[in-house]
Amino acid sequence: MALRPALRRKVDELFLRWLSEADTQRLLRRGLRRIRACAQPAPPDAQPARACAPPGTARTAARACAEPGIPPPAARACAEPGIPPPAARACAPPGIPPPAARACAERSPPPPARPTGQVQSPAPPPPDSSRRIPSFYFPLGRPPPRAGEVDASIARVEAAFARFPQERATARDMGAVAKACGCPLYWKAPLFYAAGGDRAGSVSVHKFVAVWRKILHTCHDDAARFVHLLMAPGCNYLVPEDFVPFLQDVVNTHPGLSFLKDASEFHSRYITTVIQRIFYTVNRSWSGRITCTELRRSSFLQNVALLEEEPDINQLTEFFSYEHFYVIYCKFWELDTDHDLLIDARDLARHADHAISTRMIDRIFSGAVTRGRRAAQGGKLSYADFVWFLISEEDKRSPTSIEYWFRCMDLDGDGVLSMFELEFFYAEQRRRLRALGLDPLPFHDCLCQMLDLVQPRTPGRITLRDLKRCQLAPVFFDTFFNLEKYLDREQREQAWLLRESAAEPSDWERYAAEEYDALLAAEDDGWEAAAASPGAAAAVYEFAEDEPP
CATH class of the missing domain: 1.10.238.10 (EF-hand)
Known part of the structure; x- marks a missing residue:
């Protein structure tokens, strides 16, 4: 059965990874030397000996070439001076040893007097390109050139924990720990949850150092580390639910979303919107699972780093913009007449008239x-x-x-x-x-x-x-x-x-900006009408309770 394209690519990746292993290279070189040793051309006058050799003689000679130092029975027979093997006595012309005898003679030190026509030069060494193929497949990132970087990072983390009471960090302290790890600020919640902080309410220095050291030894770039921090145990990918703790921390702590603190019912809807936009842009395979490779090829981690630098969340239009969420949710609310989500x-047919x-x-x-x-x-x-x-x-x-x-x-x-x-x-x-x-x-x-x-x-x-x-x-x-x-x-x-x-x-950004202005204008008109009519005020207030702030 033919492999599917995605499975074929994965098989090719695994084969190339196996091919680049040092043990594989040694095995291939050893096999190449055996093939060259057994493929030495034999003199033309030795053909009759092979032609009339009994069955099994060729296989015995091949084993003699394939296993240096362990002579087969025919070779052991000819190892004693003056006693030719049975095959040689049966059909080989005088003075011409059979193949097994030649293989044995070539390997026994020192060899007896060899005819001049059988002197062979040693096989040339394999070219440098076939001796070692450098590793080129790094699914978890390319390892750092200097091994001391892990110890230096651990030392910075320990110094950051030393400033906390009893060397334990709470969720509020994880911002300083994230910076000590060399990570963007909003990695603090994934770091906290990965070290088990959600169970105890705080993280000890020993527990966090053990977790972070393991990540540094196995994951060598930001994409692999981010996936490792958020993924469920036993997985190597991210599903939508894995982003919820990370985005909840963004909602709780980003200054551009401070107005949402009193509107907790809209937290889950904003988070759902951001998660779907992440998968819409990053998950190019449509699998519902974001891998390290997909995350590495996207701009998501760059946008996460910008959360620390940009106080206006609406400037991050690719994933986190609240204005874009407002437009999407209001459009959905207009179509969802019974409001069951x-x-x-x-x-849906009523969309855009x-x-x-x-x-x-x-x-x-x-x-x-x-x-x-x-x-x-x-x-x-x-x-x-x-x-x-x-x-x-x-x-x-x-x-x-x-x-x-x-x-x-x-x-x-x-x-x-x-x-x-x-x-x-x-x-x-x-x-x-x-x-x-x-x-x-x-x-x-x-x-x-x-x-x-x-x-x-x-x-x-x-x-x-x-x-x-x-x-x-x-x-x-x-x-x-x-x-x-x-x-x-x-x-x-x-x-x-x-x-x-x-x-x-882009077309989407233009549409979102125009619709956001139109929605704000419609809301202002509604409040003006409500101020003039007490009956309309109650209707506008009821609608405003259902709309996001």
């Missing part, structure tokens, strides 16, 4: 983009799934967004968008355009435009790679399932769209 297909086609809504609820989670209990989407939907809908340029909508349009899951699948989605767009009194393009003309826009490498077959290479993927997707954005883009020039694709900030 679940929405069905009818609720029914801009998305019903066929695409059905594909979203089919489980094509829920990353292993059930679409929902009873055919509903959770708030976590809505985060993925909204970011993908408003920013169709990011790699995850392109993968999101490609999965939805690939009805048969073969990795290719066929003409049938494109026509399936475009048929509903044509009906909706006619309902608005507009004359839609025939599918053949629309298809020619899209093929010219994407320029697939295989004619008539659009792959995910084609769409990622194309700079106008939003135009392609909106043409087939978003009527409002399709009409808006039809009024723009293609050159303007290309300039827009390289602009900063």
Whole structure:
């Protein structure tokens, strides 16, 4: 059975790691020497001896070459001077020893008088490149060149603990410990929990030093250490639940989120939003598990370090922005009419004034983009799934967004968008355009435009790679399932769209900023109306209780 691509890559990694081991290199060199010793060319006049040797003689001679110092029976027979082996007496011409005798003669010190034609020069040593292949696979980071760095780090940690009463650190003290470890400030909660501080309320210097020393010896870069601190026992990856203690500490201690202290009911929703944004950006494999490699390739740890330097949380727009959370949650709250934190297909269809086609809504609820989670209990989407939907809908340029909508349009899951699948989605767009009194393009003309826009490498077959290479993927997707954005883009020039694709900030950041300003303006208008009407004041107050602060 053929290996799956992800499994094949893992097998290749393990093979290369085994190949770079010192024991493997010694084994390969030893085998190479044996092969060269046994492959020495024999004189032409010795062929008759081999031809008429009894069965087993060749194997005996091979064992003589393969195991230096342990002569086989034939070799031991010829080791006694003047007594040729039975095979030699049977069929070898006078004066020409059989192969086993030659192998024995070449190895016995000192050799008897050898004919001049059989003198052989020693085999040349293997080239330097085959003697040692340097290690190049470091899943937990490249080890430091100097071994004293671990002891120096432990000494700084012990000095930091010496300033605490009884050399025990509480959760509030872990900021100084994190800096002594050379970690960003907001690693303090993962360090505290990894050393067992959540059970006793504090961490002793001996317990923390033992944990930190083990991490330094096994994990050699920030990505491996962060995963080790947060992961569950027996795992080598992170799942969404592993980020909760870390993000709860950010909510409790970051100055940009101090206003949330009195609104604890929104802590879990902000944390859920940030976790989903982390997996949306970092978990490129869609597995629901973040590995060291994925974390190392992302900018998440750089954003964690910026938490210490940036007091305004809204400036960290990639993961932690509270304004972005406010926009996402308010959009979800508008659709979730019964406020059970679940929405069905009818609720989602109301997004952006029914801009998305019903066929695409059905594909979203089919489980094509829920990353292993059930679409929902009873055919509903959770708030976590809505985060993925909204970011993908408003920013169709990011790699995850392109993968999101490609999965939805690939009805048969073969990795290719066929003409049938494109026509399936475009048929509903044509009906909706006619309902608005507009004359839609025939599918053949629309298809020619899209093929010219994407320029697939295989004619008539659009792959995910084609769409990622194309700079106008939003135009392609909106043409087939978003009527409002399709009409808006039809009024723009293609050159303007290309300039827009390289602009900063991203589509999602622009959308979040505009919607946040609109929500604040609507809230201010509501309070002004409430001040003029006592009845409206009660309604606005009830709505404000359900909205995040």
